[in-house]
Amino acid sequence: MRALILAGGYATRLRPLSCTRPKALFPVAGKPMLEWLLDGLSAQGVEAAILAVNYLEDRIKLRFGSRHGDMRIKYSKEPHPLGTAGPIRYARALLEGHGPFLVMNGDIMNELSVADMLEFHMGRGAAATIALHEVEDASRFGAVELGDGMRIRRFVEKPKPGQEPSRLINAGMYILEPEILDMIPDGRKVSLEREIFPRLAEEGRLFGYRYGGLWLDIGKFDDYIRANRVYLERVSGNPKRYRLRALAPPAGVTVEPPAFISDEAKVGAGARVGPYSSISEGSVLAERAQVRGSILFEGVEVGEGAIIEDSIIGEGCRIGKGARIGPGCVLGDMVQVRDGLTVSNRAVVCHFKEIEADVAGPINVF
């Protein structure tokens, strides 16, 4: 079976960090989000993954190349953003001739059993099957009204609060028959959720497959932080199982789980890391630095005695000696904070900025 992963969105709610990398490359407990998805698919014997890319796609290609385990990786780069259905149509030549295929939003952390969902799909003779997940507030998602035998009667994208047809939402994972390709207009932006699914539901050809497993959608920073917390709990203590290369903390370093430190990071004596912290490769914590509840992207330098709390620190940032960051701050890539300064209370700093005086949020610093 082939899979297409939609990974071409702009992730505007994750700026400034999404200005310089696609959402698919945001690290979740030490691995890019997309890598977790590819791990899952290749472990289940998916033959090829087609990455529908767009924005900053070079970075995705550089990271993943043309194979992931036994699974081949192909790229389908749209000339301009084609929405959620357009990219499927655009990749037609890569999808046709291989039977039904899987489509997955690239921003959903999940543990879908592809074989189980495929069995359901084939058993119903569906043209399309959507994985459905139950949530409290369906208005942020696509929500469905179910009829008999798991047939979807109605599909409503982002229903108004109070008008949700149910609490069962589109989990962003589909199995589609190749005939669906003919329903998607060519050459323009098309929404699967607003144009294709409502029509299929009316025609009675759309089915829902209940998915009750792990499901985390990453839209905004809160979601991203939650996903990191959940994954840190799983990988902490047993990183090998998840194919993560973790640093065994050197003597004199205190690590409070759940936490992840890449084996390509360095941590100085007297430093403290965790809980709920993740330190990516190339990052360096100097002596007595403290990181709590924070995600450090690649190559961050944290000066002696600096404290980072409940914050997200972009690639290549340099935090001066004795500086304090947090809580709730986001620093874009390559931000520099001078020695002894404080960046606090949900301040968001744009990439490349040099901070030369204390900053107290909530504020966006450009």
Ligand code: GDD
């Ligand atoms: N290639 C490509 N081109 N990918 C795109 C484009 C595009 O023009 N636009 C969006 N995507 C990708 C995004 O990167 C993301 O992985 C996926 O398509 C879904 O787009 P989002 O923008 O994240 O949509 P959403 O989160 O508001 O809603 C979708 O996901 C919900 C579940 O999280 C919908 O499918 C909802 O119905 C669903 O409930």
Ligand code: MG
């Ligand atoms: Mg989304």
